[in-house]
Amino acid sequence: MTFPSWLRALNHAPLRWFFAGQAVSVTGTWMQSLAMGWLVYRVTGSARLLGTAAFLSQAPAFFLGAWGGSLADRVDRRRMLLLTQWVSCLQAVGLAAATFADAVTPGLLLGLALVLGLANAFEIPARHALLSDIAGADTPNAVAINSSVVNGARVVGPSLGAYVVALAGERWCFALNALSYAAVLWALFHLRAPPRPVAPPQGGLGHLRDGVRHAFGHPLIRAMLWLVTATSFFALPYAALMPVLVRDVMGGDATLLGRLLATAGAGSLLAALLLLRSRVTGMARRVGLGVTVLSVGLLGAAASRQVELTQGALFLVGFGFITAMAGTVTALQGLVAPGYRGRVIGLFTMLFAGVTPFGALLMGTAVERWPVQGVLATGATVALLSSAAFHAALPGLRRRTLEVQPGLAELP
Numbered sequence: 001m002t003f004p005s006w007l008r009a010l011n012h013a014p015l016r017w018f019f020a021g022q023a024v025s026v027t028g029t030w031m032q033s034l035a036m037g038w039l040v041y042r043v044t045g046s047a048r049l050l051g052t053a054a055f056l057s058q059a060p061a062f063f064l065g066a067w068g069g070s071l072a073d074r075v076d077r078r079r080m081l082l083l084t085q086w087v088s089c090l091q092a093v094g095l096a097a098a099t100f101a102d103a104v105t106p107g108l109l110l111g112l113a114l115v116l117g118l119a120n121a122f123e124i125p126a127r128h129a130l131l132s133d134i135a136g137a138d139t140p141n142a143v144a145i146n147s148s149v150v151n152g153a154r155v156v157g158p159s160l161g162a163y164v165v166a167l168a169g170e171r172w173c174f175a176l177n178a179l180s181y182a183a184v185l186w187a188l189f190h191l192r193a194p195p196r197p198v199a200p201p202q203g204g205l206g207h208l209r210d211g212v213r214h215a216f217g218h219p220l221i222r223a224m225l226w227l228v229t230a231t232s233f234f235a236l237p238y239a240a241l242m243p244v245l246v247r248d249v250m251g252g253d254a255t256l257l258g259r260l261l262a263t264a265g266a267g268s269l270l271a272a273l274l275l276l277r278s279r280v281t282g283m284a285r286r287v288g289l290g291v292t293v294l295s296v297g298l299l300g301a302a303a304s305r306q307v308e309l310t311q312g313a314l315f316l317v318g319f320g321f322i323t324a325m326a327g328t329v330t331a332l333q334g335l336v337a338p339g340y341r342g343r344v345i346g347l348f349t350m351l352f353a354g355v356t357p358f359g360a361l362l363m364g365t366a367v368e369r370w371p372v373q374g375v376l377a378t379g380a381t382v383a384l385l386s387s388a389a390f391h392a393a394l395p396g397l398r399r400r401t402l403e404v405q406p407g408l409a410e411l412p
Contacts, residue, residue, distance in 0.1 A: 006276045009135045009142035014191045018131075021187030022149050025085075028180025030157025032092060034261060035165055035173035036113070038254045039099075041243040044106055047372075051364015053113045054240035055357035060117040061124070062354025069125035069346015070208040073339065077130040082188045084123035089181035091115045096178055099171035117357075124353060125346040132333055132341055140280055140330045147272035147326040151318070154265030162258025211343025214336070219400040221335055221344065223393060224287060224328050229351045230386035231291050231324060234379035235298055237360035238317070239264075244372045250307065263311040267297075267318030275326055280334035284398070287327040288390045294320025295384035302377040325352060335405070 003010040010016050040053045072080060094112050098104050128143070135142035161173050216222045242260060246252040271290070278286070297316025304310040328348065336344045359379070366375045 007141070007145065009138040009145050012134050012138070012142075014134050015131070015142060015145075017187040018134075018184075018191055019145060019149050021184035022146070023153060024183035025180045026150050026153035027157045027160070028092075028177035029088075030154050030261075030265075031161035031164065031173040032095070032177040034158045034161035034254070034258055035170035036095070036109070037240070037243050038165060038257065039104070039170040040106070040109055041247070043104060043109070047241070047244050047367040048364050049106060049110075050243060051237075051240055051360045051362075051367075053110055054237070054360040054364070056110055057113040057117045058120070058353050058357035058360075060114070060121040060354070061349050061352075062358070063350075064118070064121040065125065065348075065350030065354050066208060066212070066343065066346045068122040069129075069343040069349065070211060071122065072126045072129045072342030072346065073211070074207065074342075077126045077133065077342075078188060078191055080126040081123060081130060082185070084119045084126065085181055085185055085188065087119040088116060088123070089178055089185070091119065092174055092178035092181070096171060096174035099169070099174060120353065121349065124349040125342050128329060128333075128345045129342040139333045140278065141276065143326060143330045143333065144272060144275035144278065147275060147322055148269065151265055151268035151272045151322060154318075155262050155269055158258040158261035158265065162255045165254045165258075208343065211340055212347065214340050215344050215347050218335065218404060220284060220397045221332060223390060223397050224284065224331060225347060225351055227287065227291060227386055227390045228325070228328055228348065229355050231294065231383050232352050232355040233359040234386075235291075235294055235383035236321070236356045237363045237379065238298055238301070238376055240360040241363060241367060241372055241376065244367055245301075245376075249305070249372060250310070252307075256307065259307075260311060260314055264314040264318035264321075267315035267320075268322040269318075271319045271322035272326060275322070275330070278330070280330060283327050283331040283334070284394060285391075287324050287331060288387050288394060290320045290323030290325075290327055291383060291387035291390070292320065294324060295380045295387060296320075298380035299377055299384070302373045302380065328352075335401075 010019070036053065036057075037050065041047075041050050044050075091112055094115075095109075098108055098112075127146075131142045131146060132139045164173050164176070215225065239261075242257060246257045246260065250256060294317050297313045297318075297320060300313030301310050301317065304313055329345065332344055332348060333341065363375050363379065
């Protein structure tokens with residue numbers, strides 16, 4: 001069977017199995033994410049602890065993401081991905097066991113959030129690098145399909161999770177997530193990636209430093225990474241504060257939280273589907289536009305008092321989020337040599353997933369003193385100004401990129 005051009009990455013049989021497993025597993029992950037946030041806030045009633053849980057589930061990416069990318073350039077990426085999936089599965093088993101035994105404590109929840117964060121710090125660069133190994137020239141399409149799968153699950157997972165929480169409690173979300181890992185583990189066990197060139201003998205800090213120099217010595221890569229950093233710190237922590245917005249401002253419950261998160265997921269899914277037909281050329285402009293749309297949507301969500309208006313604003317947030325972040329991954333894959341791919345994606349992981357929890361921790365603390373709407377609006381404004389600066393600088397960045405890489409086939 002031959003797939004159309006906008007699904008051309010599926011012509012690689014290993015990717016078909018991997019994406020099928022991902023669809024099941026990531027749906028379970030989104031169910032757990034909703035249940036985890038709701039459980040932490042229900043048990044503690046503390047926005048600060050809610051921010052702390054988000055911090056611990058993502059902060060390891062800041063400290064270890066670049067090292068994870070370096071590791072992905074030097075070891076078997078499939079085995080690395082298998083190990084991270086097993087750790088994540090066992091973390092979900094631990095959550096399920098604790099909640100079924102009524103042994104939940106804030107310390108236990110925070111500890112298990114940290115375990116998941118440690119696994120994700122290594123999983124993200126390994127996954128994107130492995131996709132590139134298999135897809136080759138079809139990597140931009142593989143990135144877009146991966147984003148479509150993740151965000152399709154983001155639509156289904158929170159809604160399903162909210163239903164399960166309302167019907168049977170958070171424990172069953174954790175149990176179902178643990179079971180969902182069977183799909184992706186089965187796919188990885190049977191996946192065979194093409195052989196890669198032998199990794200250079202240089203290892204450890206030298207290997208990592210070489211990757212950092214390569215990324216930050218490139219004008220366009222450096223600018224996109226700084227934009228990711230600003231967006232991740234000031235705008236993306238909104239997700240950790242959604243339980244506060246839903247319960248304290250809107251007077252809603254887990255069902256409303258699920259609706260709002262699913263709406264953001266629908267926006268993300270639409271953006272991912274549009275990326276299916278995109279190529280690397282011009283992707284940097286789309287990255288900047290994505291941050292702009294995300295920021296405007298977040299300002300709308302902060303100002304809204306009506307559920308329908310908030311849903312519309314969060315749809316824009318989700319659309320802008322994937323346009324910016326998946327677009328950045330696509331652009332980076334088009335700019336870096338295969339031997340640097342894991343390290344550059346590791347840096348992206350550090351500045352995307354790793355910086356967000358620091359913002360969540362700060363914003364969770366700020367909400368203890370100021371209204372959540374004002375905190376969200378402040379972060380959105382900073383991200384909006386960052387996107388404006390990126391747009392202004394982009395023509396010069398593109399010219400300098402052609403000077404650095406004169407033979408570049410497609411200029412992001």
